[in-house]
Amino acid sequence: MKMIHTADWQLGKPFARFPSDVRSALTEARLDAIDRIAGVAAGTGSNHVVVAGDVFDNVDPGDRIVGQAVSRMERAAVTWWLMPGNHDHSRAGGLWSRVRRLAPANVRIVDTPEPVEMEEGAWLLPAPLEHRKTVLDPTAAMVDMATPPGSLRIGLAHGSITEFGATGESSNIIPPDRARSAGLDYLALGDWHGFLAVGNRTAYSGTPETDRFGRDEPGACVAVDARAGDAPVFERVETGRFRWLSRRWELATVEDLERELGALRDEERLSDVLLSLRLGGVASLAQRVDIMSIVESHVAHELRHLDLDAEGFIAKPTVEDVARIDVQGALAAASTMLQELADGGGANSHVASAALERLYVEAMRYDAEAAG
Missing domain, CATH: 3.60.21.10 (Metallo-dependent phosphatases)
Known part of the structure; x- marks a missing residue:
C-alpha cells in the first residue's frame, strides 16, 4: 500500500x-x-x-x-x-x-x-x-x-x-x-x-x-x-513554501555584503525567506553606514521577514570618516572624544561607536539637504 x-x-x-x-x-x-x-x-x-x-x-x-x-x-x-x-x-x-x-x-x-x-x-x-x-x-x-x-x-x-x-x-x-x-x-x-x-x-x-x-x-x-x-x-x-534560514555574515565592505546577498539569491527566492541574520566583522564608519542602509532599506523589504542582530558588526572610524563630519565647536570636540572612546576598546566603546555613527549619519544628511 x-x-x-x-x-x-x-x-x-x-x-x-x-x-x-x-x-x-x-x-x-x-x-x-x-x-x-x-x-x-x-x-x-x-x-x-x-x-x-x-x-x-x-x-x-x-x-x-x-x-x-x-x-x-x-x-x-x-x-x-x-x-x-x-x-x-x-x-x-x-x-x-x-x-x-x-x-x-x-x-x-x-x-x-x-x-x-x-x-x-x-x-x-x-x-x-x-x-x-x-x-x-x-x-x-x-x-x-x-x-x-x-x-x-x-x-x-x-x-x-x-x-x-x-x-x-x-x-x-x-x-x-x-x-x-x-x-x-x-x-x-x-x-x-x-x-x-x-x-x-x-x-x-x-x-x-x-x-x-x-x-x-x-x-x-x-x-x-x-x-x-x-x-x-x-x-x-x-512540501514547504517558506524557508526559515539562519546566517552569520562577516563583513568589512559593501562588496562583502553583495557577495553574501548574491549567494543567498542564487539559493532561494527571497520573498519566501524568513532570515535570522547576525552580522559580524569590522568596517570603517562609512562602510558600516552604507551596509546597514542597504540591509535595512532594501534587503529587509526583499525578504518575507528579517530578524537582524548587528551588535557584533563593529565600526572603526578612519581619519577620513571623522574628517567628513564637518562640524565645529562643541560637536567637533564631541566627535573627537567619541573617536577616542571608540578606539580605546573600553567598556563604553560600543556606545561611543554608535554615537559617532549617529553623528556621522546626521552630518551626511545635513550636507545632502544643504546641497539640495
Missing part, C-alpha cells in the same frame, strides 16, 4: 511575534500545505494520508481554520486519517467532535486506540493523545492490537523517541524499537518537526511547513510504500 505520512501541521498557529502581514502569510501557507500534500499523494499514487498528530495548533483553532482544513481535504481524492496529538489532544465534546460533525466521507478521525481497517488487508493502529503530556508510552497498546494474519500493520503515534529528551523531563515517550515489538510494518511518528528515520520501519515526517528558525530545510512529508512483512520504502518529499 502506498501512502503519505505527515504530521505537525499545527493549523492556526498564531506567530504572534511577527507583523500582521507576515502572520497572515504564514497562516495561509500552513493551509496551502494541505493542497501540496494532496498533490504529492496524487503524484505517488497514494490513496491514503496519515497525519500523526497536531493537525491543529491548539484545541480551539477557530471556525475558519477548521472549515478551511476540512474543505481542502474534501476536494482531494485520498482518505485522510487524522489523529490527535499533544497540541490538539482529544477530549469529550471538544475540537474533534466539531471536526467529526464537519468531516466528509474521506476524512477519518482516529481518536481511540483501536485498530481500524484502511483498506482490505491494511490496518491502522493509532495512539491518540488524551492529554498534552503523559509519562506513559502512548504506543504500548499497539503490542496487543490484534489484526488478521498477514495484514499490513501501520502504527500512528505522536511523541518522543527515548533518546530525544533529558532523563525525567520528556513526556509522551515512545521506545525506539516499538515497530519491532508491535509487529508493525511501518510506524509513522509526529512531534519532531524535522524528518528523521529511526531504523528501517520508523520515521518522523517533520512538519510540512517549517515554523521556526534552526531548521534550514523546507517542510516535507514522507511517501511510503509499505508491504506486509517487508521493510517499507520511504522517502522525504518537500
Whole structure:
C-alpha cells in the first residue's frame, strides 16, 4: 500500500511575534500545505494520508481554520486519517467532535486506540493523545492490537523517541524499537518537526511547513510504500513554501555584503525567506553606514521577514570618516572624544561607536539637504 505520512501541521498557529502581514502569510501557507500534500499523494499514487498528530495548533483553532482544513481535504481524492496529538489532544465534546460533525466521507478521525481497517488487508493502529503530556508510552497498546494474519500493520503515534529528551523531563515517550515489538510494518511518528528515520520501519515526517528558525530545510512529508512483512520504502518529499534560514555574515565592505546577498539569491527566492541574520566583522564608519542602509532599506523589504542582530558588526572610524563630519565647536570636540572612546576598546566603546555613527549619519544628511 502506498501512502503519505505527515504530521505537525499545527493549523492556526498564531506567530504572534511577527507583523500582521507576515502572520497572515504564514497562516495561509500552513493551509496551502494541505493542497501540496494532496498533490504529492496524487503524484505517488497514494490513496491514503496519515497525519500523526497536531493537525491543529491548539484545541480551539477557530471556525475558519477548521472549515478551511476540512474543505481542502474534501476536494482531494485520498482518505485522510487524522489523529490527535499533544497540541490538539482529544477530549469529550471538544475540537474533534466539531471536526467529526464537519468531516466528509474521506476524512477519518482516529481518536481511540483501536485498530481500524484502511483498506482490505491494511490496518491502522493509532495512539491518540488524551492529554498534552503523559509519562506513559502512548504506543504500548499497539503490542496487543490484534489484526488478521498477514495484514499490513501501520502504527500512528505522536511523541518522543527515548533518546530525544533529558532523563525525567520528556513526556509522551515512545521506545525506539516499538515497530519491532508491535509487529508493525511501518510506524509513522509526529512531534519532531524535522524528518528523521529511526531504523528501517520508523520515521518522523517533520512538519510540512517549517515554523521556526534552526531548521534550514523546507517542510516535507514522507511517501511510503509499505508491504506486509517487508521493510517499507520511504522517502522525504518537500512540501514547504517558506524557508526559515539562519546566517552569520562577516563583513568589512559593501562588496562583502553583495557577495553574501548574491549567494543567498542564487539559493532561494527571497520573498519566501524568513532570515535570522547576525552580522559580524569590522568596517570603517562609512562602510558600516552604507551596509546597514542597504540591509535595512532594501534587503529587509526583499525578504518575507528579517530578524537582524548587528551588535557584533563593529565600526572603526578612519581619519577620513571623522574628517567628513564637518562640524565645529562643541560637536567637533564631541566627535573627537567619541573617536577616542571608540578606539580605546573600553567598556563604553560600543556606545561611543554608535554615537559617532549617529553623528556621522546626521552630518551626511545635513550636507545632502544643504546641497539640495
